Amino acid sequence: MPDQVYEIPIGPIHPALKEPIRFTFKVEGERIRGVDIRPGFAHRGIEYMGMKRNLIQVLYLSERICGICSISHPITLTLAVERAAGIEVPPRAQYLRVIFAELERVHSHLLWAGVAAHELGFDTLLHLTWKVREKVLDLLEELSGNRIDYAIPIYGGVRRDITPEQVPQVEAMIRYYRGLLDELLDAFLRDPSVEARTRGVGVLAPEEADSLCAVGPTARASGLAKDVRQDRPYLVYGDLGVKAITPREWGLEPRGDVYDKAVVRLLEVGQSLDLIERCLVEMPEGEITSFPKIPALLAYLKKADGEGLGWHEAPRGEVIHYIRLEAGVEEPVVWKVKAPTYSNLMSWVPMFVDQEIADIPIIAASIDPCMCCMDRVHMVDASSEAMVQKEELLRLSRAKTERICRGGGPA
Amino acid sequence: MSALHLLWQGAAVVVGGGILGLVYKGFDRKLAARMQSRIGPPLRQPFLDVGKLLVKESVVPKDAVGWLFRAMPFLAVVASFTVLLYLPWGPFPAILSGHGDAILVLYLLAVPALAMALGGFASGSPLATVGAQREIVMLMSYEFPLAVAVVGVVWRLATLGGGPAFSLAAIAAVPLWTQVGPLGVIGLAILAACLLIVTPAELSKIPFDIPEAETEIAGGLMVEYSGTYLALFYLADAAKTIAMAALVVTLFAPYGIAGLLGLSGAGAQAVDLAFHLVKIFAVMFTAVTTVRVAMARLKVDQVARGFWLQITAVAVAGLVLLVLDRMVMG
Numbered sequence: 001m002p003d004q005v006y007e008i009p010i011g012p013i014h015p016a017l018k019e020p021i022r023f024t025f026k027v028e029g030e031r032i033r034g035v036d037i038r039p040g041f042a043h044r045g046i047e048y049m050g051m052k053r054n055l056i057q058v059l060y061l062s063e064r065i066c067g068i069c070s071i072s073h074p075i076t077l078t079l080a081v082e083r084a085a086g087i088e089v090p091p092r093a094q095y096l097r098v099i100f101a102e103l104e105r106v107h108s109h110l111l112w113a114g115v116a117a118h119e120l121g122f123d124t125l126l127h128l129t130w131k132v133r134e135k136v137l138d139l140l141e142e143l144s145g146n147r148i149d150y151a152i153p154i155y156g157g158v159r160r161d162i163t164p165e166q167v168p169q170v171e172a173m174i175r176y177y178r179g180l181l182d183e184l185l186d187a188f189l190r191d192p193s194v195e196a197r198t199r200g201v202g203v204l205a206p207e208e209a210d211s212l213c214a215v216g217p218t219a220r221a222s223g224l225a226k227d228v229r230q231d232r233p234y235l236v237y238g239d240l241g242v243k244a245i246t247p248r249e250w251g252l253e254p255r256g257d258v259y260d261k262a263v264v265r266l267l268e269v270g271q272s273l274d275l276i277e278r279c280l281v282e283m284p285e286g287e288i289t290s291f292p293k294i295p296a297l298l299a300y301l302k303k304a305d306g307e308g309l310g311w312h313e314a315p316r317g318e319v320i321h322y323i324r325l326e327a328g329v330e331e332p333v334v335w336k337v338k339a340p341t342y343s344n345l346m347s348w349v350p351m352f353v354d355q356e357i358a359d360i361p362i363i364a365a366s367i368d369p370c371m372c373c374m375d376r377v378h379m380v381d382a383s384s385e386a387m388v389q390k391e392e393l394l395r396l397s398r399a400k401t402e403r404i405c406r407g408g409g410p411a
Numbered sequence: 412m413s414a415l416h417l418l419w420q421g422a423a424v425v426v427g428g429g430i431l432g433l434v435y436k437g438f439d440r441k442l443a444a445r446m447q448s449r450i451g452p453p454l455r456q457p458f459l460d461v462g463k464l465l466v467k468e469s470v471v472p473k474d475a476v477g478w479l480f481r482a483m484p485f486l487a488v489v490a491s492f493t494v495l496l497y498l499p500w501g502p503f504p505a506i507l508s509g510h511g512d513a514i515l516v517l518y519l520l521a522v523p524a525l526a527m528a529l530g531g532f533a534s535g536s537p538l539a540t541v542g543a544q545r546e547i548v549m550l551m552s553y554e555f556p557l558a559v560a561v562v563g564v565v566w567r568l569a570t571l572g573g574g575p576a577f578s579l580a581a582i583a584a585v586p587l588w589t590q591v592g593p594l595g596v597i598g599l600a601i602l603a604a605c606l607l608i609v610t611p612a613e614l615s616k617i618p619f620d621i622p623e624a625e626t627e628i629a630g631g632l633m634v635e636y637s638g639t640y641l642a643l644f645y646l647a648d649a650a651k652t653i654a655m656a657a658l659v660v661t662l663f664a665p666y667g668i669a670g671l672l673g674l675s676g677a678g679a680q681a682v683d684l685a686f687h688l689v690k691i692f693a694v695m696f697t698a699v700t701t702v703r704v705a706m707a708r709l710k711v712d713q714v715a716r717g718f719w720l721q722i723t724a725v726a727v728a729g730l731v732l733l734v735l736d737r738m739v740m741g
Binding site: 006007008009014015016029030117118119120121122123124125127128131191193194196197356357358359360361 | 446447448449537538541544545617618620621624625626627628629704705706707708709710711712713
């Protein structure tokens with residue numbers, strides 16, 4: 001029965017998926033012939049909620065776009081607002097933001113490594129990585145008070161300093177992971193059963209990665225030296241001289257498969273440790289925010305008029321926030337979030353084709369998808385499976401913009 | 412032996428085997444957890460699981476072939492517990508000794524897998540269908556090396572005049588290792604290794620848990636089973652684990668220690684039975700528990716290729732060595 005193509009639905013709820021999304025695979029035996037992806041199940045209308053709140057409240061909201069990227073979104077939002085309102089950030093605060101961003105990268109990549117191991121049925125590796133991940137979460141709790149949702153960035157700076165007493169703890173964490181990194185690389189990259197399951201699986205060719213605008217580790221694993229910290233430096237990343245990590249750093253020619261994606265993410269843990277260490281050394285003394293008083297900040301932001309774009313290399317890739325402020329209005333007039341998963345979504349299609357059913361979980365996990373970051377729209381008219389084409393979407397969004405301009409809410 | 416006596420012994424083996432299977436499952440889970448630096452469930456967890464499943468509702472899907480779906484768990488349980496009746500228990504001969512041989516045991520071991528595959532096909536779920544297809548491919552992959560290993564050993568024994576050909580009782584009575592030449596010892600060692608590799612495949616444990624693959628097909632052929640039916644499959648798995656490990660022990664390490672300790676009578680039998688259980692545990696721990704914490708799940712094509720080419724080639728090499736040994740030793 002080689003010509004029998006049948007459909008296998010995966011999701012919206014499935015053990016292979018950590019967040020809701022629906023794949024419909026066309027399958028021939030164990031071979032995947034095609035895939036249809038339907039996102040939107042985690043859409044919560046956060047941008048709209050943000051446009052009904054003042055900017056301080058929006059900051060808290062941005063932190064809750066995603067639990068894992070809970071420093072990436074606020075950093076990007078503050079960068080956008082600071083550009084729109086023309087706020088200077090003290091150097092020390094810039095270093096502190098970088099330290100927290102890199103701590104987040106360490107815990108996010110370790111989280112991914114555990115999830116990937118679990119998708120491969122290698123639970124021992126899952127438990128090992130998640131056990132060592134506790135160390136960075138403990139440190140984040142020590143520095144910010146929370147394991148996730150740190151509430152660190154604020155417009156014009158950061159809310160908490162790293163005290164001299166806390167510095168040795170950060171250094172201890174760096175030493176801990178430096179000692180473990182070789183062991184982790186060994187457990188993942190030199191294990192024959194992991195290699196058998198990840199080599200040549202979910203390949204994303206460099207041309208495809210380029211034309212589909214893949215970002216972050218997904219693009220770097222295909223050999224594209226693409227990293228926002230390197231290409232469009234912000235905060236103090238320009239001074240730190242970040243270089244995009246591709247599998248070449250591990251002495252391998254990039255093939256763009258799942259193995260390469262693991263290589264990139266694990267090496268980036270080491271890179272983040274280096275960056276944190278350098279930040280601790282180079283961080284100048286001084287103010288941590290240019291607006292110590294929140295009411296003064298709010299009053300200043302209410303007067304601000306303009307638009308700003310913020311960008312940041314989140315653990316999953318480039319995240320962009322766009323904000324438009326109008327004088328006399330507390331709320332942002334427009335707030336738009338583009339999460340890395342949105343850019344990586346389409347790279348799933350070439351990655352899935354001609355793979356086996358057994359590869360679905362690891363390929364789905366390989367771009368480290370984050371649905372709650374990405375979902376911006378959900379079709380609630382479930383009566384038909386109608387697809388909305390580009391022209392229709394454009395017409396709908398223009399109508400919405402006109403409504404907003406006339407002062408009405410986006411219905 | 413009277414029919415009543417036989418019945419009583421059979422009941423003892425079935426109940427004992429079931430309890431033992433669950434106890435070993437408990438050890439397996441606890442030890443695996445410790446190796447993964449988890450605390451793990453209490454040792455009696457498998458008993459709690461079975462107890463809870465038995466009081467749960469047993470849902471039969473609307474699209475399922477009802478009678479087939481309901482019958483398969485019973486078939487799996489009956490087949491796997493019947494294997495226990497054909498295996499010698501340390502100092503005690505098999506209950507049904509003389510009524511069947513090693514070949515029958517091989518067939519009986521394949522029945523639970525077939526029952527699970529049929530149950531999967533009958534449950535009318537695409538995930539279960541994929542799981543069932545995988546189970547059949549798995550069955551076709553590991554059956555040949557398994558048969559080569561078992562038949563090789565019993566054939567060599569028959570040539571030594573150790574009793575009726577293919578009889579497991581004869582194997583248990585006459586350990587082969589000391590009776591074959593150096594070539595034979597190497598051949599036996601190879602076959603033992605092959606059988607240890609086949610064991611986790613036979614039991615669908617990582618890296619061979621492909622038909623169930625939780626993260627891929629959400630439990631595969633078990634996905635629609637619940638309540639009593641799932642409990643029956645669970646029990647069948649427990650019994651099959653014991654049976655498979657006991658088969659390895661019977662074929663390759665049927666030694667007792669009572670002689671060494673200078674015991675005799677009932678004491679000797681008790682010690683040897685205990686030692687037999689320890690050996691079964693050792694086989695399960697080596698071939699199932701440690702392997703499943705040390706590896707990732709393989710893909711079905713990788714497993715099929717590995718078993719058909721590499722493992723079969725190695726097993727046949729072991730068999731050839733045994734044949735050569737027979738020619739040399741006479």
